[in-house]
Structure formats: C-alpha cells, structure tokens
Amino acid sequence: MSATLISNARIFDGVSVVSECGHVLIESGRISQISLREPLSPPAGCAIIDASGCTLLPGLIDAHVHVWRDVELLETAIRYGVTTVLDMHNEREWFKGINAITQQRNDVSDVKSCCYGATIKNGWPSAIVRLVSQEEGLEDRISKWPGLTDKKSVEDFIDQNKAAGAAFTKLMQEDGHTMTLPFPERPVPTPSLELQKTIVDVSHENGMLTVAHALNNHSTLHVLRAGVDGLAHASIEPITEEIVQAFKKNNAFVIPTLAIHASSSGEEQETRDKFASSLQGAEKEHLLGCLHITSDKFSIKTVYEQVYTLKEAGIDVLCGTDTSSHLAGTRAGLSVHHELWMYVNRCRFTPLEALISATSKISDRFGFSDRGMIQEGRLADLVLVAGDPTQSIDAIGNIKTVWRNGEAVVRN
Ligand SMILES: [Zn+2]
Incomplete structure (x- = not known):
C-alpha cells in the first residue's frame, strides 16, 4: 500500500488539539510519523494532501x-x-x-x-x-x-x-x-x-x-x-x-x-x-x-x-x-x-x-x-473534515476524506 502525507492539518489526537498546523504520514496502513510543527519530507511515490483549513481526527x-x-x-x-x-x-x-x-x-x-x-x-x-x-x-x-x-x-x-x-x-x-x-x-x-x-x-x-x-x-x-x-x-x-x-x-x-x-x-x-x-x-x-x-x-x-x-x-x-x-x-x-x-x-x-x-x-x-487516537504506530483510521469540529460540532458533517487502514475510502 502506498504512503500518504497529510499536511497542514489541525490535529485532534483523540484527547486534545495537539497542533494547529501538523503533519501525519501514513505507511503500511499505520500512522508512521507525526510532526506537530515542522513539515515532513514525503517518501518517494507518496500521495500528498494539503489539509489547510481542515481538522484531522481519529476515526x-x-x-x-x-x-x-x-x-x-x-x-x-x-x-x-x-x-x-x-x-x-x-x-x-x-x-x-x-x-x-x-x-x-x-x-x-x-x-x-x-x-x-x-x-x-x-x-x-x-x-x-x-x-x-x-x-x-x-x-x-x-x-x-x-x-x-x-x-x-x-x-x-x-x-x-x-x-x-x-x-x-x-x-x-x-x-x-x-x-x-x-x-x-x-x-x-x-x-x-x-x-x-x-x-x-x-x-x-x-x-x-x-x-x-x-x-x-x-x-x-x-x-x-x-x-x-x-x-x-x-x-x-x-x-x-x-x-x-x-x-x-x-x-x-x-x-x-x-x-x-x-x-x-x-x-x-x-x-x-x-x-x-x-x-x-x-x-x-x-x-x-x-x-x-x-x-x-x-x-x-x-x-x-x-x-x-x-x-x-x-x-x-x-x-x-x-x-x-x-x-x-x-x-x-x-x-x-x-x-x-x-x-x-x-x-x-x-x-x-x-x-x-x-x-x-x-x-x-x-x-x-x-x-481511537492519532499516535505513531496506531492504525491509520482517520477522518479529515473541513473547518473545526473542536469548536463547532456541526463541522463533523463536513467530511473530506475517511481512511481505514491507511486507505482513503471516502473522498469528497
Ligand atoms: Zn441495542
């Protein structure tokens, strides 16, 4: 399975908002790397998603x-x-x-x-x-x-x-x-x-x-x-x-x-x-x-x-x-x-x-x-939504992408 890099996202890790502009790398169905500030360099052939203005949550x-x-x-x-x-x-x-x-x-x-x-x-x-x-x-x-x-x-x-x-x-x-x-x-x-x-x-x-x-x-x-x-x-x-x-x-x-x-x-x-x-x-x-x-x-x-x-x-x-x-x-x-x-x-x-x-x-x-959490080593079961559901719960309906085991299964 190919790698995916989600960049510039607000990250709710399941407990709190840990970054307003973070980066999450998915490899082999799992979250392989998280950077809360500095951009990550994508491995060869990696899909890159610019998640500016969006929030990444655990599935x-x-x-x-x-x-x-x-x-x-x-x-x-x-x-x-x-x-x-x-x-x-x-x-x-x-x-x-x-x-x-x-x-x-x-x-x-x-x-x-x-x-x-x-x-x-x-x-x-x-x-x-x-x-x-x-x-x-x-x-x-x-x-x-x-x-x-x-x-x-x-x-x-x-x-x-x-x-x-x-x-x-x-x-x-x-x-x-x-x-x-x-x-x-x-x-x-x-x-x-x-x-x-x-x-x-x-x-x-x-x-x-x-x-x-x-x-x-x-x-x-x-x-x-x-x-x-x-x-x-x-x-x-x-x-x-x-x-x-x-x-x-x-x-x-x-x-x-x-x-x-x-x-x-x-x-x-x-x-x-x-x-x-x-x-x-x-x-x-x-x-x-x-x-x-x-x-x-x-x-x-x-x-x-x-x-x-x-x-x-x-x-x-x-x-x-x-x-x-x-x-x-x-x-x-x-x-x-x-x-x-x-x-x-x-x-x-x-x-x-x-x-x-x-x-x-x-x-x-x-x-x-x-x-249940965005943590290195956990399954890449993730949801990306437009806006900020940690401030307004209505935003949970603005789904952009859903990943299960690192595979994008819903795309809008
Ligand atoms: Zn019942």
Missing part, C-alpha cells in the same frame, strides 16, 4: 450498534467517518461472516462484537426482536440463543463466544416495563443478581469487559451491583445520588444512546429532519420514522439531565447510538453526528468532550490500543 467509533449480517450498515457508517462499531448482540455465525468481510475490505467499518448477549430463556432481547423482525427462521435462531442458568452454562457461553471472536460481554436486564410494546409476557423474565454476578466474574476471569443493557434505575442498580464495567444505555428515569454513587463504585461508564431514546419517545423530530436533509427515499423515511415505544410520561429531557450529571460527576461517557436497520429513527454513521450534536446542544458538553467520547474514551475503556 469515530459508535459504541452501540446492531450489525446482524447487514454489510450495508458498515458501508454507510464509514461514509460518515465511523471506522469502528461495537456490535451489542449477534448470531455467532453471522458475526464470523461479517468479521471476515471487515478483514478483507477497507471500505466498511470494522466491527467489535459481543457475539451472543448473555440471554436467558424468553428473556431480553427475544421479546423485542420478535416484535420488530419478520425474518424467516427467527424462532429457530432464538431457540439457539444462550439460556443461562448456572456457572457451568456461563462458562460454556463465554468459551463459545470467545471462540467466535467476541471482544466483550453484553448483559441484559430488561423486564419490558420501560416500553409500551405488547410483549406476550410482562414482566419479561430477567436474570437474578447471582446469575449476573457470575456472568461478570467469568467474563473478567477471561479478560473480557462487561457492558449491560438496562433502561430504568432499578435495572441499572441491579447490574452495577453485579459489577458491570459499563451501561449500554442511559436510564430513562430521573437520576439519583444512589445511581451516581453506584457508577462511581464500579468506575463504570455510560453509553447514552440518545439517538434511540429520541426515537423511542418521538422527540427531536426537528433535529432528525436537519440530519436527514441530505437523504432521499427509504433512507430518509427510516431516519425520520420513530419507534414511539415509551409512555407519554417520559421525556428525553430526563436523559439529557442524567447524561450531564454523570459527566459532571466524572463518569466516562462513551458515544453510542443503538443504530440498527431494524430500529427506525437511526442511520449508520449519521446517527453518531446526531448523538454528538445532542451531547453538545442538549447535555452541555463542549465539542471537545463530545469528540473524546467517540474516539479515545472508547478505545481506552474497551482496551482497543490500536485505534
């Missing part, structure tokens, strides 16, 4: 999506600068297929997956998948999902997930009361505290981080007591001191998924309109459509306040959207731009705090030491 990461076997989701995400997505429950075989594709192609986002979530019989997410998916063979697939009951079943589950390439473990704590959907069983069966503890412990013994689905305060406290490292959603209930302390005790992070909360409640229609302005047809319809699955008593303002409070208390916020082709109100990659916009304009983040939440904070917490 963005969406810490909560559902890929299933949807390659198009990955082709779309990368066009918006999202070079890695974290897949929060999938068929093991489907992930293996997707993983093979992401290893061969640079024009798709890379995927880190939990493979199967830690499911119990008739528990989450089978209840919602049955309602939103009409796919053939669904019942057959669901019947093969883990039905965890005891330590032995958990050990087998983790072994098999690891063998399929799982990078972390996802726990499920959802009784269905947070939504107005017509679940056949309510409450939906949930794992006991003892079982969740076992899942966390066995994951940790295997060097795997744990992240949990929970949508209300009761479930959030339950999984934090079980020892999880992070929450895959922010709760839809008003934040309490007990919640803040429980996060602190575990040093847990939160992945807000405001994009899906807004779709669930039917709010933020004006801003979805704004982000959908470049789309047409079915793509536009999907982003403008809403799930409308939370009760009228819920307002997303409660979640904004919660995310702000957690951030102010020093809790790590990791950008994630819950994007999936099954979930209306989201669009791969573009929903990350919307999510970041809401952190800044609704949750009182600085643009820099928002960008950190979608880059170094995720790679740091998940232990992905090869990405």
Whole structure:
C-alpha cells in the first residue's frame, strides 16, 4: 500500500488539539510519523494532501450498534467517518461472516462484537426482536440463543463466544416495563443478581469487559451491583445520588444512546429532519420514522439531565447510538453526528468532550490500543473534515476524506 502525507492539518489526537498546523504520514496502513510543527519530507511515490483549513481526527467509533449480517450498515457508517462499531448482540455465525468481510475490505467499518448477549430463556432481547423482525427462521435462531442458568452454562457461553471472536460481554436486564410494546409476557423474565454476578466474574476471569443493557434505575442498580464495567444505555428515569454513587463504585461508564431514546419517545423530530436533509427515499423515511415505544410520561429531557450529571460527576461517557436497520429513527454513521450534536446542544458538553467520547474514551475503556487516537504506530483510521469540529460540532458533517487502514475510502 502506498504512503500518504497529510499536511497542514489541525490535529485532534483523540484527547486534545495537539497542533494547529501538523503533519501525519501514513505507511503500511499505520500512522508512521507525526510532526506537530515542522513539515515532513514525503517518501518517494507518496500521495500528498494539503489539509489547510481542515481538522484531522481519529476515526469515530459508535459504541452501540446492531450489525446482524447487514454489510450495508458498515458501508454507510464509514461514509460518515465511523471506522469502528461495537456490535451489542449477534448470531455467532453471522458475526464470523461479517468479521471476515471487515478483514478483507477497507471500505466498511470494522466491527467489535459481543457475539451472543448473555440471554436467558424468553428473556431480553427475544421479546423485542420478535416484535420488530419478520425474518424467516427467527424462532429457530432464538431457540439457539444462550439460556443461562448456572456457572457451568456461563462458562460454556463465554468459551463459545470467545471462540467466535467476541471482544466483550453484553448483559441484559430488561423486564419490558420501560416500553409500551405488547410483549406476550410482562414482566419479561430477567436474570437474578447471582446469575449476573457470575456472568461478570467469568467474563473478567477471561479478560473480557462487561457492558449491560438496562433502561430504568432499578435495572441499572441491579447490574452495577453485579459489577458491570459499563451501561449500554442511559436510564430513562430521573437520576439519583444512589445511581451516581453506584457508577462511581464500579468506575463504570455510560453509553447514552440518545439517538434511540429520541426515537423511542418521538422527540427531536426537528433535529432528525436537519440530519436527514441530505437523504432521499427509504433512507430518509427510516431516519425520520420513530419507534414511539415509551409512555407519554417520559421525556428525553430526563436523559439529557442524567447524561450531564454523570459527566459532571466524572463518569466516562462513551458515544453510542443503538443504530440498527431494524430500529427506525437511526442511520449508520449519521446517527453518531446526531448523538454528538445532542451531547453538545442538549447535555452541555463542549465539542471537545463530545469528540473524546467517540474516539479515545472508547478505545481506552474497551482496551482497543490500536485505534481511537492519532499516535505513531496506531492504525491509520482517520477522518479529515473541513473547518473545526473542536469548536463547532456541526463541522463533523463536513467530511473530506475517511481512511481505514491507511486507505482513503471516502473522498469528497
Ligand atoms: Zn441495542
């Protein structure tokens, strides 16, 4: 692969703006050299890009999506600068297929997956998948999902997930009361505290981080007591001191998924309109459509306040959207731009705090030491945008070029 030199760029390295006029050399798919001031001399045959007036960022990461076997989701995400997505429950075989594709192609986002979530019989997410998916063979697939009951079943589950390439473990704590959907069983069966503890412990013994689905305060406290490292959603209930302390005790992070909360409640229609302005047809319809699955008593303002409070208390916020082709109100990659916009304009983040939440904070917490920052030796997963998103988050939409493994895959 040929070398590329990006010159005269403002550089946001994933943590801070380290240069207003810096130079980054890409060789063999990695960042080989960075100069914050003096120009670099390009090797023979090197492509040179004058990035004056532009900002270079690490490729963005969406810490909560559902890929299933949807390659198009990955082709779309990368066009918006999202070079890695974290897949929060999938068929093991489907992930293996997707993983093979992401290893061969640079024009798709890379995927880190939990493979199967830690499911119990008739528990989450089978209840919602049955309602939103009409796919053939669904019942057959669901019947093969883990039905965890005891330590032995958990050990087998983790072994098999690891063998399929799982990078972390996802726990499920959802009784269905947070939504107005017509679940056949309510409450939906949930794992006991003892079982969740076992899942966390066995994951940790295997060097795997744990992240949990929970949508209300009761479930959030339950999984934090079980020892999880992070929450895959922010709760839809008003934040309490007990919640803040429980996060602190575990040093847990939160992945807000405001994009899906807004779709669930039917709010933020004006801003979805704004982000959908470049789309047409079915793509536009999907982003403008809403799930409308939370009760009228819920307002997303409660979640904004919660995310702000957690951030102010020093809790790590990791950008994630819950994007999936099954979930209306989201669009791969573009929903990350919307999510970041809401952190800044609704949750009182600085643009820099928002960008950190979608880059170094995720790679740091998940232990992905090869990405998430502009650093010599890391993968050349990069985004170049016109203007300065560290000052105005809207500029994240002005994408000029996206590189994955050093290959320019999007050019405007
Ligand atoms: Zn999800």
